[in-house]
Each structure stands twice: as structure tokens, then as C-alpha cells.
Amino acid sequence: xxxxxxxxxxxxxxxxxxxxxxxxxxxxxxxxxxxxxxxxxxxxxxxxxxxxxxxxxxxxxxxxxxxxxxxxxxxxxxxxxxxxxxxxxxxxxxxxxxxxxxxxxxxxxxxxxxxxxxxxxxxxxxxxxxxxxxxxxxxxxxxxxxxxxxxxxxxxxxxxxxxxxxxxxxxxxxxxxxxxxxxxxxxxxxxxxxxxxxxxxxxxxxxxxxxxxxxxxxxxxxxxxxxxxx
Amino acid sequence: xxxxxxxxxxxxxxxxxxxxxxxxxxxxxxxxxxxxxxxxxxxxxxxxxxxxxxxxxxxxxxxxxxxxxxxxxxxxxxxxxxxxxxxxxxxxxxxxxxxxxxxxxxxxxxxxxxxxxxxxxxxxxxxxxxxxxxxxxxxxxxxxxxxxxxxxxxxxxxxxxxxxxxxxxxxxxxxxxxxxxxxxxxxxxxxxxxxxxxxxxxxxxxxxxxxxxxxxxxxxxxxxxxxxxxxxxxxxxxxxxxxxxxxxxxxxxxxxxxxxxxxxxxxxxxxxxxxxxxxxxx
Ligand SMILES: Nc1ncnc2c1ncn2[C@@H]1O[C@H](COP(=O)(O)OP(=O)(O)O)[C@@H](O)[C@H]1O
Ligand SMILES: [Mg+2]
Numbered sequence: 298x299x300x301x302x303x304x305x306x307x308x309x310x311x312x313x314x315x316x317x318x319x320x321x322x323x324x325x326x327x328x329x330x331x332x333x334x335x336x337x338x339x340x341x342x343x344x345x346x347x348x349x350x351x352x353x354x355x356x357x358x359x360x361x362x363x364x365x366x367x368x369x370x371x372x373x374x375x376x377x378x379x380x381x382x383x384x385x386x387x388x389x390x391x392x393x394x395x396x397x398x399x400x401x402x403x404x405x406x407x408x409x410x411x412x413x414x415x416x417x418x419x420x421x422x423x424x425x426x427x428x429x430x431x432x433x434x435x436x437x438x439x440x441x442x443x444x445x446x447x448x449x450x451x452x453x454x455x456x457x458x459x460x461x462x463x464x465x466x467x468x469x470x471x472x473x474x475x476x477x478x479x480x481x482x483x484x485x486x487x488x489x490x491x492x493x494x495x496x497x498x499x500x501x502x503x504x505x506x507x508x509x510x511x512x513x514x515x516x517x518x519x520x521x522x523x524x525x526x527x
Numbered sequence: 528x529x530x531x532x533x534x535x536x537x538x539x540x541x542x543x544x545x546x547x548x549x550x551x552x553x554x555x556x557x558x559x560x561x562x563x564x565x566x567x568x569x570x571x572x573x574x575x576x577x578x579x580x581x582x583x584x585x586x587x588x589x590x591x592x593x594x595x596x597x598x599x600x601x602x603x604x605x606x607x608x609x610x611x612x613x614x615x616x617x618x619x620x621x622x623x624x625x626x627x628x629x630x631x632x633x634x635x636x637x638x639x640x641x642x643x644x645x646x647x648x649x650x651x652x653x654x655x656x657x658x659x660x661x662x663x664x665x666x667x668x669x670x671x672x673x674x675x676x677x678x679x680x681x682x683x684x685x686x687x688x689x690x691x692x693x694x695x696x697x698x699x700x701x702x703x704x705x706x707x708x709x710x711x712x713x714x715x716x717x718x719x720x721x722x723x724x725x726x727x728x729x730x731x732x733x734x735x736x737x738x739x740x741x742x743x744x745x746x747x748x749x750x751x752x753x754x755x756x757x758x759x760x761x762x763x764x765x766x767x768x769x770x771x772x773x774x775x776x777x778x779x780x781x782x783x784x785x786x787x788x789x790x791x792x793x794x795x796x797x798x799x800x801x802x803x804x805x806x807x808x809x
Contacts, residue, residue, distance in 0.1 A: 368735065372734045375730065375731065375732035376731075386726075403737055404731070448731075
């Protein structure tokens, strides 16, 4: 469902962030993307949701290819993906439910659909009781749950999480991971970037490791060269 | 769409001073158009009345045979610009002069006034250039002594009208570009203030058109309000002039609506240019 073919990304000022990365992620998979800070994890995720385009090679997500995608393909793609970040990126001046509803409003969903859907999503992430709170009234773990609820609003096939537990304590980290596991069990693929190696070992999911812009390990093919994805 | 309208209306509360400034400059822009437009309109209406009386009068040399003048009369009447041509005898000329001059009519001796051919121009051919051309053509007849037409003051009126139109357009365009710039910078600030929101919108799959629409609505609304304000100011100016100076005509409804819509267009233009440029930076 997601395929990188010999992807290289060069930033004008900082140079090569990724070199010749090939990989393949299937429907419903749970994949950890790991590696030290600055290795290129976030860049890989940004290439998936078309925040960045590859300098060379091709990124394909579903039927949208980085080589041919036009401006209006970007929102089309983003509605099939959910994205969460370390810093949550909630709108501070809106309630929890308004933050989640926002993702539905901008895609033109009718009001009659938005209300029930938002309360179902908030129940799913365990925040049914906090619908009318403001983000700053919540703990970090709770804020990340709101962000996850928002990411799930358009029923994505993939949830992309960039260091989602980076700002959370152990307890909250475990809670968020459990939530992601539940979401994955319901059929949504999850790609989670984290520099926390311990965390990836505990779970037994597929692990992709990047270092200095190269894919150095893929637990799906532990012996083969990391470039086996093609 | 609901979201877009809500955001657009919120923008007024977020930046009330700049919003008021945008609306005012658009209003001034259109008011300049409107005021000088009114001057031009009223001169034009005055000209129409004057023009209806525009005549070319060719005085005829004494003793010209009647056959000659009547042939010429037919020729002149057949000019494409000419509505009618008629012969005025010295007696008729005297009669007319007496009527026009009232009590001073006694100073005229019969025979003092020459016979003339009076020519009326067709509607649409009463501008100075055409009138002059026809007069010159008539002057070429041998039996024509002199040709008179109201050249000077007709030309003067035309020149005033053209000047008023020009001043209106120049002032209006100046204000319009100031309005576009002010609206543009208002939108720029609004875009930057909402950068975070816009990036979240993009993240969850809002189209560029959707992201843009509140800003466009905001601009068009300001323009519309500016246009209404300008219409109000023009109406006020018109009624003041009508009351204290002379009875002036006002724009018809179609023109008024077009003016207000032009305001909306200026606002839309200002925000479209700015939002396109600044969304790229967010
Ligand atoms: N927008 C950008 N412009 C320039 N350089 C960038 C940009 N994003 C990332 N980089 C560079 O690319 C490299 C990989 O960054 P990133 O993918 O964020 O690493 P990670 O997420 O693994 O910590 C770093 O050297 C970083 O400086
Ligand atoms: Mg990163």
C-alpha cells in the first residue's frame, strides 16, 4: 500500500536527508520506524503524506504517486491518512470536540454526521467526558488522544505517528501505545516513528531502522539487504 | 461553506481597525468614481438638452436666386448627419428675433437680417467635431456668406465633461489600488495569525480552495460594504447639491448596483492576490 522505490531526498541547505531508500508497507501493518535523532524518520513520514516530495525515486501511497501527484491530489491523499505529532498540534482556542470536528468540517461533512461521529471518536480514545474541555486543561497523554481522535476522523487506512510519545511520561506512553494497538486491531495500518529502541523491542511489530538517511534494518527481512523492498 | 462564513465574519472582530480602514478606502475609491461620475452625468444630461437645439445657420448672400438655394436645401437635407434643413426668409428671421429679444425688438429694421438656411443635426451627430465638419461643408457653397454654430460653448461643455470623467477615473483608480493594498495586507496579517490553523487544515485534507474561501468572502464583504458606503455618500452629495446648487440627476438603479458590485470585486481582488501569495509561506 505504501512503497518507496530508490527514494533520495536532498534539502537545499542541509544536504542529503535520505539516500536510496526502498521499502514496502502493507495494509493493516504496524510498523515502527526507528533510528537516532536526525536519521531521517520524520522525512520518510513527510514523504508519505506529501509534505515533501522526493528528489529522486518514487513514493507511492495507494494509487497516488509522488511522480505524478498534482496539487489537488494532496488533500485527497491526506483524507486517507491520519497524522499525529509529538507536539499534538491542537487548536488552543477550541474545545476538544471542536478540534475533532474541525477535521470533518474541512472535508465538507454535513453537520448531522459530525456531531455523532465526534462523540464516537472521543469515546473510542477514552475522552468522552472531556468533550468540552480546552486542550490546555488536559494532560499530555489526553491531548495526544485528542490528536489521535482527530486523525481518525476521516476513517484513514493509515495512521502516521511521528514520535507520538516523545512528550509523554511512561504511563501516558503505555496508554497511547495501547490505543494505537487497538486501532491497528480494527484494521488501520500504523507507522510510528520513535527514537526509543526499547519501546520497539517490547511490542514484536515490524521494525524499520534508519541511520544517516539509509535504511539499515528491516525486521521483515532481517538477513537481506535493507534495500530488498523492491 | 458554513465554516468559511463563520471564519470570514470572525475576521472582522479580530482586526476591527484594519477592517474599517479597508472598507473606508474602498468607499473613497468608489465615492471618487461616483462624485465625478455624477458631474459627468449631469453635464451629459445638460448637453443632451443643449444639443437638441444645436443648429447650423448659413447666411445667404443677398439676391441669390431661389432655385439655387432650394437645390442646395435638398442637398444639405440629404447629408447623413442632417436631420432637417429649412429656409428662413428675412421676414421670418426678423419675426424670430423679435420674439427672442422681446422689448428690444424695435431696434430691428426689416431687411437688416439676411435670409438663412437653418440646419438641425441628427441625434448622435451633435458633437462639436461633426457639427463643425457639416458647417464647413455648407460654407463651400458660393452663395453662403457666413456659417454660425454654437461651437465654443459646446466644445467647452464637452471638455468639462471629459475632464470630470478623467479626474473621476484617475482618483477612483488611485483609491482602488490603495484599497487593494490595504485589503491585501489585512489578509496577510490574517493568514499569518491563522498559520497554525491553516497548517492543521492542510494536514487533515482541506483543499486550497476551502482554505482560501473565508479570506475571499472577507474581502468581498468588505468591498460590498465599501460600495454601499460610497453609494450612500454619493446620494448624500447629490441631495446636498440638489438642495443648494441646482437640481442634479442621480445614477439609475442599474448603475448603482454595478458600483456596489465593483466594490465587492475590488475587495475580492485584493484578498485573492494576497491570499494566493501568503498561503504559500504558511
Ligand atoms: N525542512 C528541512 N529543511 C532542511 N533540512 C531538513 C528539513 N527537514 C529535515 N532536514 C534534515 O534532514 C535530516 C533528517 O531529519 P529528520 O527526518 O527530521 O530526522 P529524524 O526525524 O529522524 O530526527 C536532518 O539532518 C535534518 O536537518
Ligand atoms: Mg523527527
